[in-house]
Amino acid sequence: AAPRGGPPAAASGTPAGHPPHATWMRASKQELGPEFVESLARGLLTLTAFGTGRAELPLTAVAEATGLARATARRALITLAHLGYLTTDGKLFRLTPKVLELGFAHLSGLTLPAIAQPHLAALVERVHDSASMAVLSGDEIQYVARVPTVRIMSVNITLGTRFPAYPTSMGRVLLAGLPPAERSGRLARTPLTRLTRHTVTDPERLGAILEQVRADGYALVDEELEEGLRSLAVPVHDRTGRVVSAVNVSTHAGRCTPEEARATILPALRDAATAIEADLRVAGRYARIAAL
Structure with a gap:
């Protein structure tokens, strides 16, 4: 569970800077302590960078949209691509239909x-x-x-x-x-x-x-x-x-x-x-x- 209000702007499709996400991450960590898995949160946050008008994104754009450091965003992107949720030509990343497995059937x-x-x-x-x-x-x-x-x-x-x-x-x-x-x-x-x-x-x-x-x-x-x-x-x-x-x-x-x-x-x-x-x-x- 996330703190009340959930992730900030990027989760709803509006890019946000680093401070709001850093504050949200810190608040979540303080609320849940060791129960809060930051790496999982960062991976899910990375997926929210893609949306209408942002079907293909370079690393820099993902980092800006999520507020994650470039190195952190890169690791998340590579992991998600390895798992099949993203595909890349080496410069641009895009979602694959596999992301629908994360909840579309339920929705x-x-x-x-x-x-x-x-x-x-x-x-x-x-x-x-x-x-x-x-x-x-x-x-x-x-x-x-x-x-x-x-x-x-x-x-x-x-x-x-x-x-x-x-x-x-x-x-x-x-x-x-x-x-x-x-x-x-x-x-x-x-x-x-x-x-x-x-x-x-x-x-x-x-x-x-x-x-x-x-x-x-x-x-x-x-x-x-x-x-x-x-x-x-x-x-x-x-x-x-x-x-x-x-x-x-x-x-x-x-x-x-x-x-x-x-x-x-x-x-x-x-x-x-x-x-x-x-x-x-x-x-x-x-x-x-x-x-x-």
Whole structure:
């Protein structure tokens, strides 16, 4: 494991200088001690130098992109070429199809829920309330991942459970992420049924709420789906910036005020969404990630 945040810029395709990588290596070594294998880290870092627009690189370019010393980069390149992951004409190095063995088969079978599950589990550990992920399915949300704690709803939520989108925090995040014309069309054909005394059923008010959700980047729904239930949700974006799902935390309305929920739960939710998006960006470079 690497320190939080992982390797710096070169790992995402942006060349970085020596100091950031040196700092990252030192931090990793301090965190893990003898468990951290620097030579392995340097070899993997060398592979990240190659990418879009950098299919063939000389030694100097690899050293600059990774922040490794030329001698270190050279040893890593020669080792990787010997193992068949690189090929060289003596001046330029390029990846071979063998690098796909390092994880493409696994990535090609990944789904969005599989990517999200460990981050939802970490979120639950942090906030001690249930966390879920949902996607938009017609005019409803469909649960695709969930880590429960104490049951706080009268209905038992399982994977595949559906709710109307308009009175739920995840639904509002997903609706807010739609183009305005599509969002208006969905709301126009959706019966806005009053589920509790708090449910917003006025189309104009709901439209204004969704605009605010889009601006704020989160939705807080207080007892609109079920009495006593408060829920906070944030969007999850794919590599293109499109909202593809939402994650939420549900809690008892009496446990804290809305302001306290925003202060304590929202930062953790945003951290979880950011972590899911980071994994989604990496996996999405090599395979289409299915929502289910």
